[in-house]
Amino acid sequence: MTAREPLLSLDGITRNFGAIEALRGITFEIGKGEVVALLGDNGAGKSTLVKIISGGLEPSGGRLVYEGREVRFGSPAEAKAAGIETVYQDLSLCTNVDVVANFFMGREIVKRFLGIPILQERAMEAATAKAIADAGTRIPSLRTNVEHLSGGQRQAIELNRFVHWGGKLVLLDEPFAALGVEQTRRGLEMIKRIAAQGISVVIITHIMAQAFQVADRMVVIRQGQVAGDVRTEDTTADEVVRMITGEAVKPPRAPIAEARTTGPA
Amino acid sequence: MVSPRRRAAIEFVLDNLVWFILVAVVAIFSFAVPNYFQIGIFANIIEQATFVGTLAIGLSLLIIAGYMDLSIESVMALSAMVIGILFAASGVGLGITLTPEWLVVPVSLAVALAVGAVVGATNAFFVVRLKMNAFIVTLAAYIWGRGLVVALSGGRSAQEMPAALRVFAIERFLNVPLIAWVSIVATLAFAFVLRKTPFGRHLLLIGGNPVAAYRAGIRVDRLTVITFILAGAIAGLAGWLLAIRTSGATANLGVGMLFQTFAAVVIGGVSLKGGVGSLTGVYAGVLLLSSIQTAINLMGMPAHFTQLIQGAMVLAAVLLDTMKLQIRKKLA
Numbered sequence: 001m002t003a004r005e006p007l008l009s010l011d012g013i014t015r016n017f018g019a020i021e022a023l024r025g026i027t028f029e030i031g032k033g034e035v036v037a038l039l040g041d042n043g044a045g046k047s048t049l050v051k052i053i054s055g056g057l058e059p060s061g062g063r064l065v066y067e068g069r070e071v072r073f074g075s076p077a078e079a080k081a082a083g084i085e086t087v088y089q090d091l092s093l094c095t096n097v098d099v100v101a102n103f104f105m106g107r108e109i110v111k112r113f114l115g116i117p118i119l120q121e122r123a124m125e126a127a128t129a130k131a132i133a134d135a136g137t138r139i140p141s142l143r144t145n146v147e148h149l150s151g152g153q154r155q156a157i158e159l160n161r162f163v164h165w166g167g168k169l170v171l172l173d174e175p176f177a178a179l180g181v182e183q184t185r186r187g188l189e190m191i192k193r194i195a196a197q198g199i200s201v202v203i204i205t206h207i208m209a210q211a212f213q214v215a216d217r218m219v220v221i222r223q224g225q226v227a228g229d230v231r232t233e234d235t236t237a238d239e240v241v242r243m244i245t246g247e248a249v250k251p252p253r254a255p256i257a258e259a260r261t262t263g264p265a
Numbered sequence: 266m267v268s269p270r271r272r273a274a275i276e277f278v279l280d281n282l283v284w285f286i287l288v289a290v291v292a293i294f295s296f297a298v299p300n301y302f303q304i305g306i307f308a309n310i311i312e313q314a315t316f317v318g319t320l321a322i323g324l325s326l327l328i329i330a331g332y333m334d335l336s337i338e339s340v341m342a343l344s345a346m347v348i349g350i351l352f353a354a355s356g357v358g359l360g361i362t363l364t365p366e367w368l369v370v371p372v373s374l375a376v377a378l379a380v381g382a383v384v385g386a387t388n389a390f391f392v393v394r395l396k397m398n399a400f401i402v403t404l405a406a407y408i409w410g411r412g413l414v415v416a417l418s419g420g421r422s423a424q425e426m427p428a429a430l431r432v433f434a435i436e437r438f439l440n441v442p443l444i445a446w447v448s449i450v451a452t453l454a455f456a457f458v459l460r461k462t463p464f465g466r467h468l469l470l471i472g473g474n475p476v477a478a479y480r481a482g483i484r485v486d487r488l489t490v491i492t493f494i495l496a497g498a499i500a501g502l503a504g505w506l507l508a509i510r511t512s513g514a515t516a517n518l519g520v521g522m523l524f525q526t527f528a529a530v531v532i533g534g535v536s537l538k539g540g541v542g543s544l545t546g547v548y549a550g551v552l553l554l555s556s557i558q559t560a561i562n563l564m565g566m567p568a569h570f571t572q573l574i575q576g577a578m579v580l581a582a583v584l585l586d587t588m589k590l591q592i593r594k595k596l597a
């Protein structure tokens with residue numbers, strides 16, 4: 001077992017919405033290939049933090065150090081270019097177009113004829129079909145508009161989408177909220193699989209069992225501050241719940257969890 | 266729950282509804298209106314569709330992307346007046362001649378497109394940069410654009426465009442004048458762009474869910490600016506065609522075309538909610554309006570009938586839009 005290098009360090013991140021201080025100095029690290037569960041009550045600031053990391057919101061203060069360099073993502077496009085994929089709490093699908101168009105949103109396969117980029121529908125459909133089949137998701141037709149699909153199917157499309165595109169860091173904001181038992185189980189396995197490939201994962205969930213199943217470390221946010229940062233093996237569900245509700249004294253910050261033997265060195 | 270095949274059939278009819286209506290209307294007129302069923306009449310319908318058809322391209326692109334452009338009619342008139350003043354021989358026309366003479370074709374076209382693009386860019390600035398409502402911004406441009414036409418011309422008209430330009434209105438291919446072909450080719454070109462290129466795909470995505478498109482890394486603001494500029498330039502093209510057709514420009518050139526264009530776009534299946542529509546459908550909508558107008562003319566009804574019917578058509582189109590939405594909801 002070797003200590004992991006940090007992929008992303010958050011240093012005193014703050015964010016105000018007018019008079020509301022949504023984040024009041026968030027500091028923690030995410031190691032390479034580490035799965036961090038981000039926990040906290042509604043309104044604690046978890047989604048805001050995710051949006052800051054993914055380039056959708058600018059922090060009011062603090063620093064982000066990504067792969068050893070201080071970064072500032074001005075847009076989701078920049079964060080994506082740096083290898084950060086996000087599944088947002090409110091789904092990011094365009095319901096007016098079909099599954100394939102959503103899967104390749106912003107990254108369409110094109111071929112140039114006379115310099116004009118032409119969409120390659122067949123290639124995109126084949127790639128989408130493969131990704132969806134690999135994940136065991138069932139969707140009747142990839143050419144139906146997403147508005148005709150169920151909430152679970154929509155969430156599955158988003159999850160499969162980020163797995164397909166890979167990257168270095170994946171942010172999942174309550175990704176399983178609309179999924180059934182079996183789909184959730186597959187989703188959790190998928191997280192372990194991508195972490196084993198050396199991709200870091202931040203997952204927000206309200207379900208303690210899910211967090212304990214996949215996370216190497218738990219970071220608890222309470223009222224815009226870190227109320228706990230513990231290794232999964234050093235804590236219990238009861239203790240984490242007390243941190244979330246503010247009954248526990250803040251324990252010292254845990255180092256990045258050591259890599260599991262399955263992970264890359 | 267509807268079976269997939271049945272749903273596909275209903276979707277097909279809804280998507281192409283306007284073509285079915287067009288065929289039905291033309292068939293009815295052909296039986297009911299004396300002298301309607303002639304090649305010459307159909308050529309005339311297509312010729313009449315030129316200006317509204319061209320304007321409808323830009324308006325459709327913007328509505329599909331979730332915006333609105335009320336300025337197109339005034340932009341068209343402004344472009345027509347500017348090239349009228351520059352190149353027409355009498356009236357307020359300065360009668361500038363170029364050597365060789367045909368050079369006036371690309372130069373006047375470039376001027377018309379540029380005038381439109383500039384207005385489109387100012388619209389984009391207010392909407393994208395200052396986050397102002399597109400409806401209000403383009404309504405203002407509709408008003409000041411027309412004001413500028415009157416101011417430039419002093420209320421007078423420009424007449425006698427150069428022969429090199431007039432050729433486009435006189436020469437015919439398959440019975441249809443070249444200006445109408447320009448409009449058809451532009452429609453087909455942008456229909457292709459909308460369906461087959463990433464630019465077109467991104468417009469649909471932005472119209473469907475701009476937040477999702479932004480999160481997916483699509484440069485929403487940049488694309489919106491480009492689309493406003495395109496809509497302006499295409500309105501400039503309509504102005505170029507109209508100046509050629511009327512061999513000049515008047516201060517009230519093209520008044521009323523905005524509403525016809527709106528009607529055509531909505532009848533053509535573009536949802537005012539954004540994210541839905543195709544340009545081939547819109548062209549069918551334009552032809553539908555044009556064939557109704559032709560029937561009214563043939564029956565010798567007074568001109569205000571056209572306005573009454575067009576008003577009713579706009580209402581019917583919006584009603585149809587709502588109805589299609591409800592049918593689609595039931596299907597889901």
Ligand SMILES: Nc1ncnc2c1ncn2[C@@H]1O[C@H](COP(=O)(O)OP(=O)(O)O)[C@@H](O)[C@H]1O
Nearest residue numbers: 017020022040041042043044045046047048049
């Ligand atoms: N766009 C916004 N404008 C104003 N306040 C916001 C905005 N987004 C979040 N907030 C506020 O910031 C706080 C944290 O919200 P959020 O990050 O969504 O919490 P969580 O995801 O942990 O439930 C809440 O008080 C919320 O009301």
Ligand SMILES: [Mg+2]
Nearest residue numbers: 046047048089
């Ligand atoms: Mg949240």
